[in-house]
Structure formats: structure tokens, C-alpha cells
Amino acid sequence: MADHAAHTDGHAEHKLEIFRGLVKFKSNTQKIWGVLIFLSLITIVEVILGYIKPDSLNGHILGLKILNWIFIILTLVKAYYITWDFMHMRDEVSGLRRAVVWTGVFLIIYLIAILLVEGEYIYQVYKNAAVSFDF
Amino acid sequence: MDTTVAPTGTEGQTWGGGSNPLKASYGKMMMWFFILSDALTFSGFLAAYGFSRFKFIEEWPIADEVFNHFPFMHGTDAPMFYVALMTFILIGSSVTMVLAVDAGHHMDKKKVSFYLLLTVIGGLIFVGSQAWEWKNFINGEYGAVKTKGGKILQFTDAEGSRVALHEFVTVGERPVDALANNEGIWYQSDDPIGSTYTIDEVRKGFAANPDLRIRTQVLQVDAETGASHKTMLSREESLFKLNNQAVGVVEGANLSENEYGAPLFADFFFFITGFHGFHVFSGVVFNLIIFFNVLLGTYERRGSYEMVEKVGLYWHFVDLVWVFVFTFFYLV
Secondary structure, eight states: OHHHHHHHTSOOOOOOEEGGGTEEOSSHHHHHHHHHHHHHHHHHHHHHHHHHOOGGGOOEETTEEHHHHHHHHHHHHHHHHIIIIISOGGGSOHHHHHHHHHHHHHHHHHHHHHHHHHHHHHHHHHHHOSSTTOO | OOOOOOOOSOTTSSSTTTTSGGGSOHHHHHHHHHHHHHHHHHHHHHHHHHHHHHHTTTSOOOHHHHSOOOTTOTTOOOTTHHHHHHHHHHHHHHHHHHHHHHHHHTTOHHHHHHHHHHHHHHHHHHHHHHHHHHHHHHHOSSOEEEETTSOEEEEEOTTSOBOOGGGTOOOOOOSSOOOOTTTSOTTOOOOSSSSSSOHHHHHHHHHHOTTOEEEEEEEEEOTTTOOEEEEEOOHHHHHHHHHHTEEEEEOSBOSSOBTTSOHHHHHHHHHHHHHHHHHHHHHHHHHHHHHHHHHHTHHHHHTOOHHHHHHHHHHHHHHHHHHHHIIIIIIO
């Protein structure tokens, strides 16, 4: 009866593999706990790195500290698993997935790129220009 | 007159996808698109924060110094630990929510209501923690003075550890008596000085303690390690700055002043965490509504717990936003 209900409420079977099939869970509940452990590990790594701030990660790549790149990448990894497994994006059809994710990702990258470049430009004018308020 | 539209072969159909386009119900799909638009709103705020930070990249406050409190551990320096705990609380409540959704798929009323209750409790703890963070930030810890140009000067001892105003400033004579509570009118505030100490009292205390130095908000990069720290002034430079450029005392943070550095930092902090906290609060309200609906058997009768799933999407989104706020306000 319970199984019957799960099939008739319009929800397809859950996909139970994460890490491209490297880890496969037996049930949806088990997958939820697995993802929780993974997200907690990432958060712990972030906090440890943020507390120690190792000097070896102070170099810059593309104008940003390596440490900050690590934080941003780990954050995107967390966002992926929250969206894919907690919000069940993994189980939706690709049309819905693309309509939501591609739209957001494209607009956000565009916005961030423009604003950060502009911020950096204003900083340079304040710092180096002959007239500090002439943009 | 022949005004009919050319037949397209789709007459009588709602649209190409039937009533369940993209194999998601109308409500669920629209929740996804609402979340997309809300995500763009938050991105706008966070990108504006990034813009301001890049604009003042050399003098932005160091988050570790601002948020270093932990409940019941007064006076210990615990940077970020409390926000990390808040992150775990919110991820935890996301897990209970997704467990409730899963129980809903199995039409298990008891489990759904139990997990929803846990989710609500997690959300309330999070909002409470947020309020506590705000309280610490608003009250401040050390106090500072501001210059004519709106920059912040902080006090340290000769080794560079921070010194609070109350450790070296004494309150002098006050020419006016403040109105007592029973004398004023409710909208009247009587605070002629605006802070505990006047700038002259700070100057006096500073002159009397030769160990004291001033730290500006300008960050300097250590050539060897690449780590950045605030600029320390010598005793002479400190005296010169304090006596010639300081105009007022700043205690704590609000929308126009911030003892930790740029007021913009405080503005963005209050606005973004406030907007996020409002989302958490409204999420708790939605969760409570469906919790009572579950108890009343509404979804049992409807034959589907999809409403739990839709509200769950919103709740996970709130968690998702927090992951980014945590990174950009506290870590980066």
C-alpha cells in the first residue's frame, strides 16, 4: 500500500547514486543521512581552514586568494548537493533542471563579473588616479 | 469577417505539456521558479556586497574580529564557531525536512508531523541565534573613535592586542542631566553626548597611558607570509591622529556607524542577514501551517503530501542561501 502511494503521487523513483555512481545508497532515507555527513565534513573543513588561515594558501589566482577560491568552490559543492539531493533536483526531468539552474547560473555569473570588475575599477581610481573622484 | 487564428493542432489542450509540463505539478514547478527569482534577488545583494568590498578592498573589517562570541563563554575569542554551529543547525533542520518529505511519500502521517516539528524547532533556534549575533554586533566590544573623514581608529597596547575604551577612559563631568524615564515624552530622546564617553575624555585617557597605540582600518599585506593585518601607528602618529583628526566616539554598530570599520559593512550585514532571517521566519510560519494541516489530516484526505514537498523546497532554499551568506560574510 505504501509503495503504491509512492508511485501514484506523480513522483518517480529516487535516484540513489551520488558522486557519479561511486556511492549508491539502499534507500532515500539512507541517502539523506549520507549527504548530511558529506555536507558536515565540508563545513568542518571550511571552519578549520577559516580558523587556521594557512599562510601557504595566501597566493593569488585571478585577483583572489587561493584560500578564498577554496571557500567558494566548497560552497558551490555544498549548494549542488543541497539542490540535487535535498531538493530532489536529481529526480526532476532535465527540462525543469535546465530551466531553473542554467538561468540562475548564467545571470548570477554575469552580474557578479560586472559588479566586481566595476568595484575594482573604482578602487583603482580612488587609489591611483590624479583626481580621486574622476571616474 | 474571417478572424480565426490559423489552426495549430493544439486546440483543446492546455498547452503542449498537458496539465503536468516537465512532469512536475503546477505548484511544484511554480515554487521552483519562485526560488529562481528569489535566488537572483539574494545574488543581487551579495554581488552588491562584493562590489563595495572590492571598492574598499584595503580597509574592509576582518570578520573574525567582529563575530568572535560564543554563548556562555564570555571574553573568549572564538571566531566563527557560533556561525558554524548555526550552519549545522540549519543543515540539520534541512535534513529533518527532507525526512518529512520522504515520510510523506509513504503516507506516514505520524512521521511527517514529527519531522516537521523538529524542523520548526531547528528554524526557531536559528532565528534566535541570528538575533544574538545582531545583539553582539550592535553593542560592540571595544569601542573606537572616528575621524573627520569617517574612518575608524581603534586602540591597542604596545604589542598590538586590542584595548577597550572602558579600560583607559574615565567618565568626566556631565554639564547636563539626562531626562529620567518619567519626565520625557515617549518620542523624545535625551542623549546630548550620544556615547558613554566624549572625545576629550578619550584623549585625556590616551595621553595618560603611554603604552597605548592606535590601529587604523587600512589593511597591510605581510610580504613574507602574505597574510593581511591592520596598520599599527607609532605613539607619536597615534597622538597626532587622535588630537587632530578624531571627532567622535563610536560604540558598537548601526546603520550609520560601525566601530569595526566601514559602516557599509554593517549596512550590508544587517540588510542581508536580516532579509535571510525574514525568510527563515516565514519558512517557520509555513512549516507550522502545514504541520497543523498534517495533524488535522488535510493531506491524508487529499491523498498526497505534496504540499510538504513544496514548502520543503522553500525551506531548503533558505538553507542554500545561508551557505552562501556564511561563506561571503564570515569566511572569505
